[in-house]
Amino acid sequence: MRLFEKMYARVMRWSQQPQAPYALAGLSFVEAFAFPVMPEIMLAPMALAKPERAFGYANLSLLCSILGSLVGYALGHYLFDALRPLLADLGWLPTIEHWVGLLRSKASSHPWSVFGMLVLAGFVPVPMKFFTWASGIVGLPLLPFVASMAVGRGKRVWLLAWLIRSFGIRAEQMLRRYSEWVGWTLLVLVVVVLGWWWHHH
Template sequence: MRLFGKLYAQALVWARSPKAIYYLAGLSFVEAFIFPIPPEVMLAPMMLGKRHKAFHFANLSLLFSLLGALVGYALGHWAFQALRPVLDSLHLLAPIEQGVTVLRQQMAQHRWGLFGVLILAALQPVVPMKFVTWACGIIGVPVLPFLACIGIGRGKRVWLLALLIRLFGERAERILHKYIEWIGWAALVLLGLLLVWWVWLR
């Protein structure tokens, strides 16, 4: 957090504001295509303050994340070449181009592999979603499958956080920080098993 410590601290201040719900919507929106801090830093304290609204906050964050993902997709599709110098100055160009390479390979080899990569990217907090949304727009991933995969991946994150806070309260933050990688991979394995089962039925 040293690189973005001030932004992280500001997000926590927003979470305690009377206008927190508007800040959450805005943060979820811009994080999907440009901002470096994930909305969970606001979601967790907001959910802890009003545990009965945990899933309401999660759904609001998910909705605006999807809207932001569409903006990132559109920018990648129509404005990437024009914005390359700006992205390079923000140190975003190289990660976006790396995402383009991975997604283009998956798209050429196997569509289901592509969708799996999208879900994994949206699920894992260590992979900023903005790189994926831009990359998908650049290579032209179909919009509806793109939104479905982002929704599944990001939805798992925010709904899991809401569930943990409803069940465990303040202990949920410590649990999530300690076991997020295990939780993410477990969810991915479950998704993979469901996909295998679906293919086997077909």
């Protein structure tokens, strides 16, 4: 069954549609405070379809992610107590409280001491919303928060854009040829990561 080959062809066709940048912007914005799907899932095929626009798409995703992170910060800062039951029902509360404890311990020494932690957070496969909510709950100063979000998420989308801009045609040809193997491999990796995360949290 050639499941991922057909899916890849469909995604590549869709990524060339005029409305694709709007969808990328919306996903990047919402993912920063609510949605669990990383925007790179849309950014990659869009950049592959049009490598000359890879950095433009990356910058669009980054800008919307930063705006979304401010929404997550505000929700955590002003509405955390009111939304606590909802967060508990969603299963987010333990993870958010875990990061609140870490950020609070770092911030007690100096606001910029959490910068490195948040930069690293932007590069690990943990949903960004946990860090944006936790930062708002702790009340981190906005300048270190926005700077860390920009660097943390920026290095991800810019690295992806650079790779596709540099190897776009060859990468697209390889992905098209081996899309089935890549798809099933990524699916197995996702299951393994989710299993590890569930086991340790």
